[in-house]
Amino acid sequence: MLVPIGWDREAGAVRIIDQTLLPCELRYVHITSMNQMCEAIARLKVRGAPAIGVAGAFGAYLGMKERASSATSCDGDFVVALSEVCDTVASVRPTAVNLAWAVARVRRAAERVMSVTSDTAAAIDAMLTEALSIMEEDRRSCELIGINGASLIPDGARVLTHCNAGALATAGMGTALAPIYVRHSQGAKVKVWADETRPLLQGARLTAFELSQAGIDVTVICDGMAASLMAAGEVDLVIVGADRVAANGDVCNKIGTYGLACAAWVHGIPLYVACPTSTIDLSLASGDQIPIEQRSSDEVAIGFGCRTVPEGVAVYNPAFDVTPARMVAAIITERGVARPPFQQGIASIAGA
Ligand code: MRU
Numbered sequence: 001m002l003v004p005i006g007w008d009r010e011a012g013a014v015r016i017i018d019q020t021l022l023p024c025e026l027r028y029v030h031i032t033s034m035n036q037m038c039e040a041i042a043r044l045k046v047r048g049a050p051a052i053g054v055a056g057a058f059g060a061y062l063g064m065k066e067r068a069s070s071a072t073s074c075d076g077d078f079v080v081a082l083s084e085v086c087d088t089v090a091s092v093r094p095t096a097v098n099l100a101w102a103v104a105r106v107r108r109a110a111e112r113v114m115s116v117t118s119d120t121a122a123a124i125d126a127m128l129t130e131a132l133s134i135m136e137e138d139r140r141s142c143e144l145i146g147i148n149g150a151s152l153i154p155d156g157a158r159v160l161t162h163c164n165a166g167a168l169a170t171a172g173m174g175t176a177l178a179p180i181y182v183r184h185s186q187g188a189k190v191k192v193w194a195d196e197t198r199p200l201l202q203g204a205r206l207t208a209f210e211l212s213q214a215g216i217d218v219t220v221i222c223d224g225m226a227a228s229l230m231a232a233g234e235v236d237l238v239i240v241g242a243d244r245v246a247a248n249g250d251v252c253n254k255i256g257t258y259g260l261a262c263a264a265w266v267h268g269i270p271l272y273v274a275c276p277t278s279t280i281d282l283s284l285a286s287g288d289q290i291p292i293e294q295r296s297s298d299e300v301a302i303g304f305g306c307r308t309v310p311e312g313v314a315v316y317n318p319a320f321d322v323t324p325a326r327m328v329a330a331i332i333t334e335r336g337v338a339r340p341p342f343q344q345g346i347a348s349i350a351g352a
Contacts, residue, residue, distance in 0.1 A: 002026075002167045002210055005046055005054050007132060014058045018045045019168060023209040031055075034063030034085060041092045041099070044200065048169020049243045049279050050138045053098030057106045057131035059089040064110065064124050073118040082110055094291040095252060095320045096243040097281045106130045135171045141276040142172025144334035149179030149239070149274055152330065152337075153190060157183075157236045160193040160226060160264075163254035164206035165241025165274065175241040175274040177211070179332065184216050192218040193235060195226060197254060199299045199317065223256050227263035238264045242275040242331075249325030249342025250287025258321040261328070270329035277333050280350035287322035295319050 004017045013030040020043060021027050029045070031037050037059030040046050046055045063085035068078065090103040109130035110123040117123075153159065165176035173181050183190050192211055197203035204220045211218040221229065229235050238260060244252045251257070251273050264271045284290060297315035301307065309315055331338040331346065338345035 001173055002213070003171075004048075004168045005051055005058075005135070005171060007058065007128075007135070014055070014062070016040060016046045016055070017168070019047060019206060020045050022168075022205050031058070032062065033066060034059050034089065037062060038089060038092050047202070048164060049096035049098040049241065050141075050170040050175065050276055051168070052093060052096055053102035053278060054131070054135045054138060054171050056089050056092070056099045057102040057127075057134045060086050060103050060106045061124065061127040061131050063089060064127060068120045068124055073120060075118070078120055078123075079114070082107060093293055095293045096279070098243075098276075098278050101278050102131075102134050105134060138170055138276060138278070139172035141278075141334035142170050142174055142178050145175050145274050145276065145332055146173055146178030146182035148334070148337055149272065149332040150182040150186070152237070152239075152270075152272055152332070153179050153183045153188070154236070155183075155188040156190075157188075158191045158193065158234055160195065160229070160235045160238045160260070161207060162195040162203060162223075162238075162240050162257050162260055163197045164202040164210075166207055166210045168206045168210055169241065174210075175276065175332075176239045176272075177207070178274065179239065180211075180216065181214065184214065190216065192216060193226070193229060194218050194220050195223050195256065195260070196220055197256060198223055199303050201303075202254070223259075226260055227267075230263050230267040230269055235264075235267075235269055238269060238271040240271070240273055242273050242279050243320055244284075244290050245273070245275060245280045245331065245346070246284040246287045246290065247280075247282045247343065247346060248286045249328060249331065249338070249340070249346055250290075251323045251325070251328055251331070252287055252290045252292070252320050253323065255318055255321050258323045261323040265327045271323070271327060272330050272332060273323075273328055274332040277335055277350045280333075280346060282347065282350055287324065290320075290322060292321070293319040
């Protein structure tokens with residue numbers, strides 16, 4: 001299994017796969033500062049909701065390590081630095097709640113230590129310990145999502161997925177792809193249609209890369225081909241990940257997911273969402289409150305170095321969209337599978 005993010009204890013650095021280079025090159029790079037981590041998250045070197053949560057946790061730790069070299073006690077300056085570092089890292093990408101959630105966790109870990117000692121090293125160590133826990137919990141969540149979702153994938157199923165919600169997007173075997181990996185390991189035959197996922201091609205570059213490496217039958221299609229494949233009876237189910245799920249079950253995921261959901265809805269094909277409970281945001285009543293990241297027009301107009309939109313023409317590039325809960329057949333988490341109506345099921349799965 002590919003490991004897109006890990007902690008290199010000897011180097012005192014975070015090791016990531018630079019996903020912007022895939023599928024041409026599998027290159028691991030070391031991240032040793034907060035700024036490097038923020039840049040890696042912003043440029044999608046590390047991406048996918050759970051993975052950017054883990055990255056953010058390490059990024060906040062690295063930021064405090066840098067800032068604390070001049071501080072010997074957890075005084076007012078240290079408190080201000082903690083707040084600045086955490087706010088900086090948490091705001092690099094706004095949509096996936098895992099980022100802010102994980103940064104808040106490492107911040108609370110530091111604050112717990114600061115309430116009993118003024119030893120800055122102890123507070124910063126607690127941040128690293130918490131980041132490592134978040135990473136390990138995510139690895140385990142992916143396994144459980146795989147097990148909980150496996151029964152939804154019949155032997156011989158033809159599964160359509162969008163973007164990349166696999167190993168490359170998490171600290172484990174992925175979310176949407178985890179049940180597929182589990183069924184494959186059980187000897188079931190699964191065929192995957194991978195939407196290429198404009199504009200950054202996470203489906204073509206990443207999902208196809210990791211599934212083909214794992215020996216799973218995968219075929220890439222352009223995003224616009226999904227509906228006609230469904231009409232032709234070539235898709236049994238759709239499974240996607242999520243960047244944020246609201247309390248009512250509305251699902252925010254990579255742009256294009258909503259279109260896919262509409263097509264699946266028309267054709268009576270179930271759309272499943274797989275995510276850890278860290279992706280569920282009970283503070284938001286519905287999906288229309290989820291902030292949608294707007295990204296550079298260059299990603300659409302000059303993607304991968306080739307101009308495909310005339311210079312001067314306007315481009316609209318939201319990175320995510322929201323699929324209404326009524327179009328979702330089930331939400332698969334590490335704590336179980338929620339079915340409609342979601343309000344109740346989500347609250348009991350994701351509540352404290
Ligand atoms: O912009 P990205 O590549 O970070 O978007 C990723 C997605 O939309 C994934 O589907 C989502 O984060 C779930 S990953 C397990």
